[in-house]
Amino acid sequence: MTSSANKPSRRDLLSTSGRLAAASALAGVALPAVHAGEDDTVRIALVGCGGRGTGAAGDAMASKNGPAKLVAMADVFQERLDHSYDALHQEFNDHVAVPTGNKFIGFDGYQKAMDCLRKGDVVILTTPPAFRWVHFTYAISKGLNVFMEKPVTVDGPSTRKLLKLGEESVQKNLKVGVGLMCRHCVVRKELFDRIKNGELGDLTLLRAYRVAGKTAMEASPPKPEGITELLYQVKRFHSFLWASGGCYSDYLIHNIDECCWMKDAWPVKAVGLGGRQYRGSNIDQNFDHYTVEYSFADGTKLLLEGRTIDNCWQKFASYAHGTKGSAWISIAGHTPAHCRIFKGQDVDNEKDIVWKYPKNHEPNPYRVEWDDLFDAIKNDKPYNEVKRGAEASLVTAMGRMAAHTGREITFDQMLNCEHEFAPEVEKLTMDSPAPLLADSSGKYPQPEPGRKTNREF
Numbered sequence: 543m544t545s546s547a548n549k550p551s552r553r554d555l556l557s558t559s560g561r562l563a564a565a566s567a568l569a570g571v572a573l574p575a576v577h578a579g580e581d582d583t584v585r586i587a588l589v590g591c592g593g594r595g596t597g598a599a600g601d602a603m604a605s606k607n608g609p610a611k612l613v614a615m616a617d618v619f620q621e622r623l624d625h626s627y628d629a630l631h632q633e634f635n636d637h638v639a640v641p642t643g644n645k646f647i648g649f650d651g652y653q654k655a656m657d658c659l660r661k662g663d664v665v666i667l668t669t670p671p672a673f674r675w676v677h678f679t680y681a682i683s684k685g686l687n688v689f690m691e692k693p694v695t696v697d698g699p700s701t702r703k704l705l706k707l708g709e710e711s712v713q714k715n716l717k718v719g720v721g722l723m724c725r726h727c728v729v730r731k732e733l734f735d736r737i738k739n740g741e742l743g744d745l746t747l748l749r750a751y752r753v754a755g756k757t758a759m760e761a762s763p764p765k766p767e768g769i770t771e772l773l774y775q776v777k778r779f780h781s782f783l784w785a786s787g788g789c790y791s792d793y794l795i796h797n798i799d800e801c802c803w804m805k806d807a808w809p810v811k812a813v814g815l816g817g818r819q820y821r822g823s824n825i826d827q828n829f830d831h832y833t834v835e836y837s838f839a840d841g842t843k844l845l846l847e848g849r850t851i852d853n854c855w856q857k858f859a860s861y862a863h864g865t866k867g868s869a870w871i872s873i874a875g876h877t878p879a880h881c882r883i884f885k886g887q888d889v890d891n892e893k894d895i896v897w898k899y900p901k902n903h904e905p906n907p908y909r910v911e912w913d914d915l916f917d918a919i920k921n922d923k924p925y926n927e928v929k930r931g932a933e934a935s936l937v938t939a940m941g942r943m944a945a946h947t948g949r950e951i952t953f954d955q956m957l958n959c960e961h962e963f964a965p966e967v968e969k970l971t972m973d974s975p976a977p978l979l980a981d982s983s984g985k986y987p988q989p990e991p992g993r994k995t996n997r998e999f
């Protein structure tokens with residue numbers, strides 16, 4: 543550690559301000575002032591330099607509650623790291639100060655990148671979700687604040703691990719944001735308050751749709767020459783359940799989560815259908831259509847549709863229905879939400895709109911989640927989204943497992959499910975075999991509802 547690393551930063555001082563305030567009140571003396579000229583910059587390490595990681599680092603540096611500076615990066619592909627660095631450096635200039643010695647390639651790069659930070663700095667975890675608990679474990683040991691992307695878990699065992707780590711991070715007063723950014727949307731927050739105030743009456747039904755054409759890496763052809771099995775699966779992580787929870791978990795979690803938020807509860811069980819309608823020679827583990835019915839404890843249903851087939855009806859939206867009216871929770875993707883309340887059940891009838899967000903511009907929740915995280919760090923506010931993120935990930939996995947097995951799956955069954963998709967993921971090196979092995983024809987095990995019923999593949 544350098545001497546500057548040992549110097550208490552403003553954040554270190556502020557993180558003890560609760561104690562100082564109490565002591566000062568007792569002693570009747572003024573709080574110690576934070577002296578001018580201290581280093582107020584939050585240093586950031588980026589682990590997983592792909593699309594979202596680059597975006598998240600940019601949102602951090604653009605936050606009104608910064609300043610933030612990117613000082614270290616880690617990835618398993620050199621070209622991904624280089625591309626991310628170039629894009630960020632071009633946009634943020636001096637806020638990107640990552641010398642060559644702070645750029646790390648390999649499955650152990652996350653440790654080296656976090657070693658470049660001081661206690662109280664922030665690490666961004668934006669690899670595929672399989673690595674989340676591994677990287678979070680190290681972040682906690684280093685006393686780092688964290689921003690981690692959704693989903694944060696893929697199966698029962700990784701959820702149990704993350705919930706335990708979450709508790710540990712709360713005890714250490716670490717601030718942890720989870721990239722379910724819709725929870726930071728001011729318009730959805732107002733809708734939530736209005737639902738709580740009874741403007742929709744009792745909620746009787748929620749509906750969520752992400753029915754689109756082919757999306758990202760949900761389908762994958764057989765592995766080409768020139769790349770290892772492990773790196774192929776990591777690169778195309780939406781195609782492999784161990785890496786991401788599959789396209790169901792990766793794509794549908796936001797819509798599931800925003801519906802559960804409005805209901806202010808998690809569902810207790812799920813049943814579902816799905817299948818591989820048109821997969822051609824693709825070898826991934828996903829269904830290309832899913833229909834899931836979630837049940838809440840009071841019997842209310844959340845109906846979910848997900849599809850990745852071209853040339854079909856499309857919708858990317860969530861709705862709430864109650865005894866007094868209905869609402870758009872979101873209508874075309876994640877942001878802007880364009881929330882509306884209708885006096886009847888017809889969510890297409892503009893004449894029935896009784897409330898909509900009055901301003902033209904909705905604050906971008908991807909930016910707001912960073913404003914909120916930095917505000918919590920700088921002012922030592924309680925801030926830890928791990929439990930909620932792990933539960934949202936588990937509820938998503940519960941619906942996926944219901945569709946993949948053809949069985950009713952309860953919240954508790956999913957939480958206690960023993961099928962660990964990637965045992966020893968923490969030990970992977972560039973030369974390791976992949977957690978999932980193909981058969982002699984190059985195909986990976988896939989879900990078979992009604993046949994494979996205790997595990998998804």
Ligand SMILES: NC(=O)c1ccc[n+]([C@@H]2O[C@H](COP(=O)([O-])OP(=O)(O)OC[C@H]3O[C@@H](n4cnc5c(N)ncnc54)[C@H](O)[C@@H]3O)[C@@H](O)[C@H]2O)c1
Pocket residue numbers: 589590591592593594595616617618619622623648649651652668669670671673691692693721722723776777792
């Ligand atoms: N909140 C949102 O709206 C949103 C949007 C997009 C993605 N995401 C989430 O962000 C995460 C990343 O998604 P993406 O779209 O950026 O994918 P991506 O493939 O573009 O980026 C992932 C990066 O992580 C790297 N990586 C993989 N394993 C690694 C490891 N063990 N150590 C270091 N680096 C590793 C990959 O090489 C890649 O560069 C996913 O969890 C995804 O669900 C969230």
